Amino acid sequence: MDTLLDIRNLSLEFRTPRGRVKALREISFPIRKGRTIGIVGESGSGKSTILWAILGLLASNAKVTSGEIMFEDRNLLALSESGLQAVRGEEISVVFQDPMTSQIPVLTYARQMFDILYRRPGMSAAEKRRHAVEMMQKVGIADPESRIDQYPHHFSGGMRQRAGIAMALLTGPKLLLADEPTTALDVTLEAQIIHLLQELKSELDTTVVVVSHNLGLIAELCDEVVVMYAGEVVEVGEVRQIFHDPRHPYTRALLECDPARIEKASRRLPVILGDIPDLAKPQTGCIYATRCQRAMPICRTDAPPVVGLTVSRFAKCHLLAGPHHDPQWPPPPDVLTVPMGESVAAPRTVGRAQGELLNVTNLNVQFQIMGPVSAWMRGITRRHVDAVLDVSLSVRPGETVGLVGESGSGKTTLGRTILNLVPAQNGSVTFENREIRNMAERHFKPLRRDMAMMFQDPVGSLSPRKSVRALIVEPILIHGIDCPDLDAEAERLADLVRLPRPLLARYPHELSGGQARRVGVARALALNPKLIIADEPTAGLDVSVQGEILNLMADLQAEHGLGYLIITHNLPVVRHISDRLAIMYLGRIVEHGPADEIFRNPAHPYTKALVEGVPNPDPDRRRTHVSISGEVPSLLRRPQGCDFVTRCPYAQDRCRIEKPPHSRITPDHDHACFFPLR
């Protein structure tokens, strides 16, 4: 088979104030024509840097120090800027990560696509338009003839990504690069985009490179996989080889950490301990040695051999060849090679007898969407939308409740309402049997000690000018609590969340993602709360690190009997740590019950779609169909009958007229569907 793109010995560094960061070191792998290659790795692995190097669009402080990127017979690294400009978009094109920010908001799709076709003088304007419309049709945009004249903000997230794919394929490129193409999308949309890419790739016969941290997506979409760690390629192989017979300890660890691969619900998740090495410092030996579960003394001093049969199947590890060859490695697939993380093994104390910590009953939150004048002029009588509709939910001490939903489900609004940050129209919220809904802030403030919020983006929500020490004790100062020794308190909290004490003197931007999360947890714990509401506690974290945070949260719960309400879109993760799950759709809880039961045997069609929406990190279990189509409707257009009726594959006439009430299957499992799946 012909090689379309050949990356040979590519090394690259970024010049930063901290010194030269060697972001890529001696990367070599071929990309063969007609194949789909997945580049997988965690943050800091350099996987996206490779894409930008191919396109010649590296940041201005980047410098290629060696190697070449051969595209057919040209070395892309040696091309002039105008030579590259001719290749970009025409022969090599890109699908971007976030369709919300990667399309210019002030130009119509027709205009944007027209601009991409500027190098086709032979095509008349009408031909260009026809071609663009055809492309939009191909990626599944209904009524492309008129929608092409709309602006990006008229398109929903999934439609925008489809349009992004249409733009990338417009010129019929030989090579299509996709940079985390589904990361910004909800699960059910991710499934649709993966499916679309699969279809297009067999139809158009393009060579595709997909960069992602999502093992499921790679398994479903790719023929070959390149595994990267800290700027090096550690293993390359056919997708089956990588997923069923990984040779490198890192590949193995990565697969073991993926919560979607863990069949049995378990309280703790496996983790890769430690942090990615600082690439500004010189590295010797194996790059993975500081975190490797099998590291040997030689790994720290001698570079591992490249062991493999061909250029497209190799791994770099001492265990595989040479004097330290271990014939027992790798062990059978069911053996766990990485640790489950540190554990303070106190027994879980789910205090069912202790009554409820938090109780939400029939809560309704409405948002006003326009003023009375505008509404009157537009002839609209209903001026508000229901962001939260008839929600009932409870959390007991020592219990974890997962609140799962896609964007627009109202899950975050619900969390904020419980914390009295958003007023509710009616219903009740009680905390330790005290009604707290719409309480005046002056009465509520003392309660904020007992209910802490853990924010989604810890670094963004922390003041950059304060040291970690100051940040951790900040809640104590805000609440004016008498604390004789703040330093000792900061150290106590740091120990509690296992944050090394020297880090207390640092500033938020100097922390790694996992460390910043720990600071977030420490802040939430500073006031000894009874309930923690965590908004996407692991969003943006690498799989190898998210286990650490979740295990830490589980330990703290076991020690202190905390109640957790975890708000998330990530079903595979919460499933492992939750006692109960509540699934939200358009502001309503559509199913609520024991976590494992819901995951294994969902009653509501939407829950089923969420469970099936997660791609399987196993190339032998690729999905052949998309379980649900369409997208979450706007709150302004809440369907008349069942909220899910516009997307439900099981919908019947009755669903279009009546709203299904909540009905019970067992005393602690209920759903809102006329035709439940069980």
Next chain:
Amino acid sequence: MYIYLLKRLGLAVAVIGAVILVLFSLLHLIPGDPATIALGPRATPETIARYAAKMHLDDPIWKQLLVYAGNALTGDLGLDVFSERPVTAMIGERLGFTLALVFAGMGWAALLGIPLGCLSAIKPNSWVDRLTGILSVGAIAVPSFLVSIWALLIFAVQLRWLPAIGAGEPGDFSDQVVHLVLPAFAVGLGWVGYLARMVRASMLEVMGETYIRSARAFGLRPRKIVFGYALRVAILPTITLIGMGFGGLVSAAVFAEIIFSRPGIGKLIFDSVMSRNFPVVQGAVLVATALYIFVVLISDLVIAWLDPRVRESL
């Protein structure tokens, strides 16, 4: 869109109404006979009597207000105390000169400042950028009346390249243009700096956006990316600034008109304040306010035209 237009027009009318109210009450809040105050110390008893009759000063206050507002809105701003010419006509004669000055000032500032801002943003920290930066800050820092005086001294008095005072022969277009050069230069200079800085800042921000990187990844020409994409977005806050800037420019025009002895609204206001010619002050302030509101409205509409998101949220 129409609702938005209606709202904005309603707002404009309300603001003008408020200005009328303020101007009216100023006259009546000062203790003493309003007619004497309005006409100043040099007014003769006849003019006072005529003024009192015209303004219905014997009627109740609310009626007077209605009459005043009604007159103002129908274009009758009263009479000049001295010449007894209609104020509306006096303003009408001068409005053109002020508008020409303000537009010429802002015009050259935009034509120079916006490209300079773009240039600086494309090559940040280059010598072009640094030089523009220093000159911009300098231009912003110097008050426009100083610029006027210096420009007058250097170009008109010393070098004698351009005429010093006046607005040019009526009817002689090229003469009028020649007379416009120095005042427009003085009025606009600070704005070159403002606009260059503003455009640079917003261009730098936009050039870092993901969609600009997309455009580069699709192989678009650099010139297209800068002017067709980045500037398209970066210009929006600048337009708002320009719209609001007209208010500031009218005050800069006051100085320029005084120094260059140009007939214009600014000079008119100045002269009438000095001579306590109250009806003229009132009328001129009202017209200037209305102009300002109108320009801001136009700039908002231009933004709505350029940015579909704004257009639809209206």
